[in-house]
Amino acid sequence: MIAVAAALGLFAVASVTGGLLYLWGRPVHATSAPLFAQWLPHVGPGTPLALLVAALVWWRGPALAARLAWRGLLAVSYAAAVAWTLSLALVDGWQRGVAGRLTTTYEYLHEVPGVTDIPAMLAGFSGRILGLQPDSWTTHVSGHPPGALLVFVVLDRIGLSGGGWAGVLCILVAALVAVAVPHTVRLLGTDEAARAVVPFVVLFPGAVWSGVSADGLFAGVTATAVALLAYGVIRGRALGAVGGGALLAFGCYLSYGLVLMAPVALAVVVLAGRRWRTVGWAFVGAVPVAAAFTVAGFWWPTGYDLVIERYYQGLASDRAYAYWVWADLAVVVVAAGPVVAVILRRAVPAGWRAVSRRHRDGVRTADRRPGVVHASWLLPLAATAVILAADLSGYSKAEVERIWLPFMVWLMAGAALIPPADRRGWLAAQAAVALTINHLLLTVW
Numbered sequence: 260m261i262a263v264a265a266a267l268g269l270f271a272v273a274s275v276t277g278g279l280l281y282l283w284g285r286p287v288h289a290t291s292a293p294l295f296a297q298w299l300p301h302v303g304p305g306t307p308l309a310l311l312v313a314a315l316v317w318w319r320g321p322a323l324a325a326r327l328a329w330r331g332l333l334a335v336s337y338a339a340a341v342a343w344t345l346s347l348a349l350v351d352g353w354q355r356g357v358a359g360r361l362t363t364t365y366e367y368l369h370e371v372p373g374v375t376d377i378p379a380m381l382a383g384f385s386g387r388i389l390g391l392q393p394d395s396w397t398t399h400v401s402g403h404p405p406g407a408l409l410v411f412v413v414l415d416r417i418g419l420s421g422g423g424w425a426g427v428l429c430i431l432v433a434a435l436v437a438v439a440v441p442h443t444v445r446l447l448g449t450d451e452a453a454r455a456v457v458p459f460v461v462l463f464p465g466a467v468w469s470g471v472s473a474d475g476l477f478a479g480v481t482a483t484a485v486a487l488l489a490y491g492v493i494r495g496r497a498l499g500a501v502g503g504g505a506l507l508a509f510g511c512y513l514s515y516g517l518v519l520m521a522p523v524a525l526a527v528v529v530l531a532g533r534r535w536r537t538v539g540w541a542f543v544g545a546v547p548v549a550a551a552f553t554v555a556g557f558w559w560p561t562g563y564d565l566v567i568e569r570y571y572q573g574l575a576s577d578r579a580y581a582y583w584v585w586a587d588l589a590v591v592v593v594a595a596g597p598v599v600a601v602i603l604r605r606a607v608p609a610g611w612r613a614v615s616r617r618h619r620d621g622v623r624t625a626d627r628r629p630g631v632v633h634a635s636w637l638l639p640l641a642a643t644a645v646i647l648a649a650d651l652s653g654y655s656k657a658e659v660e661r662i663w664l665p666f667m668v669w670l671m672a673g674a675a676l677i678p679p680a681d682r683r684g685w686l687a688a689q690a691a692v693a694l695t696i697n698h699l700l701l702t703v704w
Contacts, residue, residue, distance in 0.1 A: 266592045266600035273589035276582065288574045288657065293586040294593065295658045296700035305349025305356070306698070312343045313462060313690035320458035321682055329450070332457060333438045339461045340437035344430050348470035350697050357426040360471040360704060365398040367411045367473060368425055374412045381405055382556030388565040390572045399473070399704075401569050405557055406512030407473055426471040433475030436668045437461050439482035444672050446489040447530040448634030452675035458686055459674040464596040464693035468661040472704055474514070478665040481510045481520050485669075488524055488541055492531040497540040504541030508548035515563050516654070516662065519645045523669055526641035530633055567654070575656055583656040591646065593696060594660040595667040596689040601681075602673035603643060606636040609676065635675045642669035661704065 270293070277292025289295045316339060324332060348356040362368045374380045384405045387396045395401060400408050411425055419428075437460045445453030469475030484506030491500030507524060510517040528538055552559070591599060613633065645666045649655045655662055677685060696702075 262600040262604040263597045266597060269585070270589040270592045273586040277586065280579075280582065285579070286577075287582050287586070288578050290703070291700055293583075293590050293657070294660060294696070294700060294702075295704075296696075296702045298699070299701040300699050301350070301701070302698060303350040303352050303356070305346040305351075308342065308346035309350060309694060309697070312339065312346055313694065315339075316343075316458055316462050317683060317686050317690060320461065320686065321455075321679075324454045324457040329445070332454070333442065336437040336441065336457050336461055337434055340434035340463075340466070341430060343461060343463075344434055344466040344470040344475070347467050347693060347697050348426070348430065351701060353423075355701075357430075357471050358421070358423040360422065361411070361425045361429075361473070362422040363704075366704070367397075367399055367408055368422060369397050370400050370408060371411055371415050371420075374408070377409070377412060378555060380408070380412075381552065384557050385562050385565055388562060389569050398573070402566060403473075403514050404512040404559065404562055405552070406509060407477075407514065410473075410476070410513070429473060429476045430470045432479035433466070433469035433664075435479035436463070436482040439479075439486035440668055440672055443482075443486045443489045443527070444634050444638070444675075446486075446493045447527065447638075448675075452635055455675040455677070455679075455682065456671055458682070459598065459671045459689065460668065462686055462689045462693070463668065463671060464689055464696070465594045465660070465664050465667055467693050467697050468594065468702060469664060472661045472664075474661040474664045477510065477513050477517060478668055480506055480513065481517055481665045482668055484510060485520070485523055485527060489527045489531065491540060492528060492534045492537045495534070495537055497537065497543075500537050500540035501544035504544030505548050506544075507541070508545035510665075511559065512548070512552055512557075514662075514665075515559075515566060516649060517665060519649055520665065522641045522644050523638065523666075526637045530637060570654065575654075578656040580653050580656065584650060584653070587650050587655055587657070587659045588646075590660050591663070591667060593692060594663070595670050596692050598674075598677070598685045598689055599667075599670050601677055601685060602639050602670060605676040606639045606673050609636040610640055635673045638672035639670045642666050642672075660702075 273293040277287050277289065280287055281292070290297050323335065327335065350356065360366070387394050388401045389395060390401065414420070414424060414428060437457070440460050441453045441456040444456050469478065484503050486503075487499045487506065488503030490496060491498070491503055507520060510520060528534070549559070613636070646663055649663065649666070674682070
């Protein structure tokens with residue numbers, strides 16, 4: 260409770276400080292700092308459904324997670340996550356909450372009609388990244404590698420055009436985290452630990468931003484990649500490792516920041532017992548993806564350098580690092596939920612005890628076996644390391660409630676560290692945060 264109070268206090272201080280800085284003529288350029296949203300108390304058609312999903316998962320979620328057959332549980336988990344994410348989006352209404360989110364002048368769909376030649380788009384992509392020129396890409400397209408735009412162009416080419424289909428795609432892919440995260444924990448740890456994770460990835464507060472943003476799609480793609488990698492290295496299946504490697508590489512062409520998924524992938528390898536032969540197949544999957552984009556004319560390092568320059572052509576140059584370097588962490592308390600404080604409060608000493616015991620007793624065969632404690636503390640701590648790296652870099656100033664979604668979902672992997680008797684209470688807290696934010700604020704993207 261002390262850890263949670265401290266986390267919520269950090270968010271309160273960030274909110275008050277952001278307001279004071281605005282009054283003092285030094286705005287932090289986030290309308291409802293530290294959240295990038297507009298103050299707009301409202302209800303919508305999704306409100307009854309969101310309340311129903313939250314109540315059902317709180318009431319029956321832990322019990323169903325404990326007794327359903329695993330495959331059936333994953334199907335229920337996915338369906339519930341889709342319902343939760345969609346219902347939260349529909350609080351803002353279909354047009355404002357789903358169909359119109361990706362069609363603004365800042366978003367991907369704004370550029371889709373102009374892409375008449377995909378090879379030419381890829382070859383000339385870097386030349387349009389910088390702003391202050393007539394043909395520069397719109398904000399979100401310029402801030403990402405071409406893979407993100409390519410997804411929506413392909414969706415349009417197969418006949419699923421418009422913001423409605425794009426929004427539904429983001430929701431359906433984002434909900435894959437409700438399958439990928441618990442399944443990864445089960446592969447690397449125990450069945451009991453994985454079942455504890457399920458209700459928490461379903462009622463993940465970050466669903467407020469997964470529905471609808473491309474970052475939710477990024478989270479679903481990379482979570483699936485990590486799950487495939489875990490399957491490949493644990494079961495010795497080359498095809499799984501190849502698929503995981505290919506998706507992880509593709510993730511780097513969806514968003515530059517997704518190279519930071521490397522520590523999470525490394526944690527999987529460590530938990531799997533360093534099965535390097537199978538891990539090599541992941542590189543077999545990754546290399547063709549990188550090669551395809553390179554041959555098509557997009558050189559990733561060049562794009563990254565240009566994005567940094569474009570980044571400081573906009574609001575980034577006016578957003579104070581001294582505020583955002585800690586206010587971004589306060590955002591995690593809301594986007595990932597207050598249960599993060601509980602999980603990290605338990606994961607840090609669990610990890611310290613495991614490392615101390617290994618150092619004291621030496622590496623034994625029994626120490627190499629994956630287990631509930633190892634999977635439950637290492638994955639959240641790997642995700643925390645990624646978040647801290649992204650935060651300290653200075654390239655994540657504000658809007659991290661959506662940008663860090665691919666990292667924050669892995670914090671839920673530590674749900675088994677929460678005592679069983681306390682889990683329903685923290686589920687209620689998670690749902691309450693998401694519902695409160697979504698009904699008091701209008702998230703911008």
